[in-house]
Amino acid sequence: MTLEKQILEKLRAARLHDPALRDEDRERRSHLGHLPSLVPLWPLVVIARHAGEGRIDAALAAVGVYLTATSLVRGGAIRQQLRSGPDVAAFAALPASDEWLADRVFRAAAREALVVMLPILVAGWLALPPGSTIWQWAAWAAAGLIGPALVAALATACAVVPVLARWSSFGFVLHVALFVTAYFPLSLPDELPGIAWFLIGLTPGGWIAQILRHAGGQSDAAALVWFAPVVAVACALPALRSRLARHHAVAEIVVLGQQTHVARFEGEHLDDMPTLIAGAEPAAESTAEPDAEPLAADPKVAAEGKAPAPPVTHEHIARILEAGAPRDRGPIDRMVWRMLGEREAHVIEWLMGRRARFTGEWRAILVACSVVAVGSFVVLGDLIPIVAIAVPLILGVALFTWSGFESRRSGGQLSPLHAPYPISYAEAARAMLKVNAVRLLVAGPAVLIAGTIAGRNAGLTPLEAAALAGKLWLMLVAAQPLLVAGAFMGGASDRLGFRSVIATPFVIVAAIAWLTSGIAWLMAEGAEGWLAFAAFAAIPLVVLVVYGWLYNRGHVDLLRTPR
Amino acid sequence: MRVAIDGLTKRYGAYRALQNVSMTIESGQIVAVLGANGAGKTTLLRCLATIAAPNAGSIHLDGEPLSRGRLDLRQRLFFLPDSPFLFAWPTPVQHIGMVLRLYGKERAGTADRVFGLMEALDLLGCGRAPIAALSRGQSYKTALAALLAVEPELVLLDEPFASGMDPQGTLVLREWARRAAGNGTTLLYTTQILEVAEAFSDKVAILHRGGLHAFDSVAALREQTGAAEGSVLAGVMAPLRETGR
Numbered sequence A: 001m002t003l004e005k006q007i008l009e010k011l012r013a014a015r016l017h018d019p020a021l022r023d024e025d026r027e028r029r030s031h032l033g034h035l036p037s038l039v040p041l042w043p044l045v046v047i048a049r050h051a052g053e054g055r056i057d058a059a060l061a062a063v064g065v066y067l068t069a070t071s072l073v074r075g076g077a078i079r080q081q082l083r084s085g086p087d088v089a090a091f092a093a094l095p096a097s098d099e100w101l102a103d104r105v106f107r108a109a110a111r112e113a114l115v116v117m118l119p120i121l122v123a124g125w126l127a128l129p130p131g132s133t134i135w136q137w138a139a140w141a142a143a144g145l146i147g148p149a150l151v152a153a154l155a156t157a158c159a160v161v162p163v164l165a166r167w168s169s170f171g172f173v174l175h176v177a178l179f180v181t182a183y184f185p186l187s188l189p190d191e192l193p194g195i196a197w198f199l200i201g202l203t204p205g206g207w208i209a210q211i212l213r214h215a216g217g218q219s220d221a222a223a224l225v226w227f228a229p230v231v232a233v234a235c236a237l238p239a240l241r242s243r244l245a246r247h248h249a250v251a252e253i254v255v256l257g258q259q260t261h262v263a264r265f266e267g268e269h270l271d272d273m274p275t276l277i278a279g280a281e282p283a284a285e286s287t288a289e290p291d292a293e294p295l296a297a298d299p300k301v302a303a304e305g306k307a308p309a310p311p312v313t314h315e316h317i318a319r320i321l322e323a324g325a326p327r328d329r330g331p332i333d334r335m336v337w338r339m340l341g342e343r344e345a346h347v348i349e350w351l352m353g354r355r356a357r358f359t360g361e362w363r364a365i366l367v368a369c370s371v372v373a374v375g376s377f378v379v380l381g382d383l384i385p386i387v388a389i390a391v392p393l394i395l396g397v398a399l400f401t402w403s404g405f406e407s408r409r410s411g412g413q414l415s416p417l418h419a420p421y422p423i424s425y426a427e428a429a430r431a432m433l434k435v436n437a438v439r440l441l442v443a444g445p446a447v448l449i450a451g452t453i454a455g456r457n458a459g460l461t462p463l464e465a466a467a468l469a470g471k472l473w474l475m476l477v478a479a480q481p482l483l484v485a486g487a488f489m490g491g492a493s494d495r496l497g498f499r500s501v502i503a504t505p506f507v508i509v510a511a512i513a514w515l516t517s518g519i520a521w522l523m524a525e526g527a528e529g530w531l532a533f534a535a536f537a538a539i540p541l542v543v544l545v546v547y548g549w550l551y552n553r554g555h556v557d558l559l560r561t562p563r
Numbered sequence B: 001m002r003v004a005i006d007g008l009t010k011r012y013g014a015y016r017a018l019q020n021v022s023m024t025i026e027s028g029q030i031v032a033v034l035g036a037n038g039a040g041k042t043t044l045l046r047c048l049a050t051i052a053a054p055n056a057g058s059i060h061l062d063g064e065p066l067s068r069g070r071l072d073l074r075q076r077l078f079f080l081p082d083s084p085f086l087f088a089w090p091t092p093v094q095h096i097g098m099v100l101r102l103y104g105k106e107r108a109g110t111a112d113r114v115f116g117l118m119e120a121l122d123l124l125g126c127g128r129a130p131i132a133a134l135s136r137g138q139s140y141k142t143a144l145a146a147l148l149a150v151e152p153e154l155v156l157l158d159e160p161f162a163s164g165m166d167p168q169g170t171l172v173l174r175e176w177a178r179r180a181a182g183n184g185t186t187l188l189y190t191t192q193i194l195e196v197a198e199a200f201s202d203k204v205a206i207l208h209r210g211g212l213h214a215f216d217s218v219a220a221l222r223e224q225t226g227a228a229e230g231s232v233l234a235g236v237m238a239p240l241r242e243t244g245r
Helices: A003-017 A019-029 A041-052 A056-084 A086-092 A098-127 A134-160 A170-183 A194-201 A204-216 A220-235 A237-247 A274-280 A299-304 A314-323 A331-339 A342-351 A358-378 A381-399 A425-457 A462-478 A480-490 A498-523 A526-552 B041-048 B092-102 B110-120 B136-150 B167-182 B194-199 B218-225 B232-242
Strands: A250-255 A261-265 A407-410 A413-416 B003-012 B015-025 B030-034 B056-061 B077-080 B154-157 B186-190 B203-208 B211-216
Touching: A003 A019, A019 B015, A041 A056, A041 A098, A041 A170, A056 A086, A056 A098, A056 A134, A056 A170, A056 A194, A056 A204, A056 A261, A086 A098, A086 A250, A098 A134, A098 A204, A098 A237, A134 A204, A134 A220, A134 A237, A194 A204, A204 A220, A220 A237, A314 B092, A314 B110, A331 A358, A331 A425, A342 A425, A342 B092, A358 A425, A425 A462, A425 A480, A425 A526, A462 A480, A462 A498, A462 A526, A480 A526, A498 A526, B003 B041, B015 B041, B015 B056, B015 B203, B030 B041, B030 B167, B030 B194, B041 B077, B041 B154, B041 B186, B077 B136, B092 B110, B092 B136, B110 B136, B110 B167, B136 B167, B167 B186, B194 B232, B203 B232, B211 B218, B218 B232
Parallel strands: B015 B211, B030 B186, B030 B203, B077 B154, B154 B186
Antiparallel strands: A250 A261, A407 A413, B003 B015, B003 B056, B203 B211
C-alpha cells in the first residue's frame, strides 16, 4: 500500500469517528464536477467530417497530421513545464532532483499521449474493408497501441532537441490546418494522390496513417514496412527519457516578480534567455511603462549591467499622481480619453491597467485588414467564410481584452483584479461600451474595405461583399453589451443555486433566439432583415441589464475555485 | 464607521463558511478576527468587501445596508487581501495614483502624503520599478501605502502580520491604525498570532467553523475565563478543537 493510500485510510477512519469532520468533508466535496476535457474529441470531429462525406483517405491523412501536430505541441508543453511551469518553483525548494522532476513531467506527458489512441483506432476502423483478415485487424490494433508511444517519443525529442523545439508552435498551425481542410475542404478528392501520401509519409505522424492506409488496402507488406520507423522511434523512448533528465539540469531559478519564474539550465546564461524572460515577464520588458525603470535586485539588471532606478522624488510622485493614465499615445487615444468623463477615465485606467494603446490597436487592425485584402487576390478562393470569422477574431483580441478582469489568487480562490476596488457594474459597463464604440468606429472603414475586396475576390459582387462585411460589422457592434457582461461573468460564480436550474431553459432559449436572429440577419433582406437585427441587438442589452441586476444584488460571488 | 453584522450566513455550495454571525463594531474600534484555518475569517472580510455575497443576513455601515451596488459605501472601505490585487507592470507610484483616483482622493497635497508614506515604508528606492520586480513584502507595502493614502473609514486587512512586511512596515501600520482609530476609522484584521491580537485590538472576534464563538475585549475575556496571566486567547481557543459544529 502506498503512503498516500495509508494516509487516506487513516483519514477515512478519523471521519467515521468524528461526525463534525464527516460533515465538513461532505460539504467541501459536494460541488458539481468539472466538465471532462473535450480535447480528445477534436480529431474525432475532423475524422467524422471527412468520413461522413466518403473521404476516408482524408480522414487517415488527418490522423497523420494530428499526430505530428500533437507531438510538436506536447513537446513545447514539456519544455514550458520544465522551464517555467508551477512544479519548477514548487520543487526548487524541496529535496527533489532535477532528474526526478524531468521524469515526472515526462510521465505526465506520456500519460496524456494515450488520448491519441482513440482517433487512430477510429480512423483505422473506418478504413478497414468488410471481411478484413486477422492480419489487418492485428495491424489496426498494433497501430493504435504504438501510436501513443510514437507521440510520447516525438514530444520528448521536441523537448530535448533545440532544432525541433523551434517547431513546437507549428503544431498549432497544423491543428488549424486540420480544421480548415475538414470544414472548407478545398475540393479534396475521395482518394488522395500519390504525392500527397508521399508528403504525409515524410512526417512521423504520417507513418501511422500509412500503416492504416495499407492495412485497409490489404497491402500487408507495405504496412509492415511503415511499422519499422514507428517501432524504431518508439524504441528510442527510454533513451529520450534519460536525455530529457540530463538536458534539464537546473542551474538556478530566476525569479521574475511575484508569480513568474524561469529555470536557467546548466550551460545557459541569462544573456541567452532574453526572449524567455520577456515572454515570462511582461513587466520589465516591452510592455513596461515609460516611467518604469529597472530595479537593482532584478536579475536582468545585473545580467545586462543596467543602472538601477534612482529613488523616487517628491516631484516624480506629484507628476505621476497628476498625470493619470497615459493619454497621448496617438490620435485614437486622444479621441477615446476626450470622450470619457473623469470618473469613466479612472475606471478605464483601472480596467486596462494603464495599458491602453488605442492607436496601436488601430494600426494593428489596419495591417490585419491589409493582409486580408491583399491575400484575397492570391489565395482566398473558398476561404471567404474563414475570413468572415478571422477579421472579427483579430478585432476581438483588441476589443475584448480588459486587464482589470484578470484573475488573482487570494485565500485559495480566484477573484477578478477589480473585485476589491470600488468600481460599479454600471459605470464600468458604460465606460467599456464607450471605449469599444470608438474602437469599432475607427476600425470600421478598414474592415469594410478589406471585407469588400475579399468578398469581391471570392466571387461576390462588390455590393454583396460590402453588404456582407457591413452586416458582420453591425453584428459585432450589437454584440458589445453581451461581451461586456461576459467580462464580468468570467470572473464571477453564480450562486443562484436551485434557481439556476429554473433559469437555464430561459438562457438556452435566449441563446438559440440570438443565434437564429443573427443568421436571419445575414440571410434576410429588407424589413425582415432589420427586424432580425433588432432582435439580435436587443438580446445582448437584456443580458447586460439582467446580469447587472443580479450582480448588484449579490446573486454572484466575485470568486471562483481554481481548477 | 459603525459596522453592524446581523445573522450573516455564507455558503460555498454545501459548505457553510459563515453561519449566523452577528456583531456590532463601533466607530474607531480595532477588531482582531481569530480562528483556525477554514473558520471563516477571510469569508467574513470578503462579505464586508462585497466580493462574496451573503446567503442570509445583512451588513450595515453607519446604518446603511451594504451591497455591491452601493458604490458610495464601497468607496469608504478598503479591503487588502493577504495577496494584494496588483497589476504587474505599473510602478508603485502609478498604482497608488490609480487607487487614489478610483477612491476620488486625488486632491491637492496628496503627493506630500504619498511621499511621506513611501518614505516611512521604505519604498522610495523601488518606486519607479514595475511591481512585478518587487519582493512579496514590497508589493504588500505598495498596496498598504495605497490604503493609507486613501484613508478609508473601514479598513479590512487579511493576515497583515503574515504578509512578508518588514518590522518597519508593521510599525507604520500599527501607528497609523491607532491614530486613524482615534479619528473614527474602524479596522478589522485577521491573524493567527495571538500575541498580536491581544496587544493590538480593542475587541477580538473568534470564529469557529463558521460560527462566532466569542466577541469581546481581551480584558472581558480574561474576566470570563478567569485567566490571571499568560495568553488569554490561547485559553479561550483551546477547547474549540473539541467542539463540533
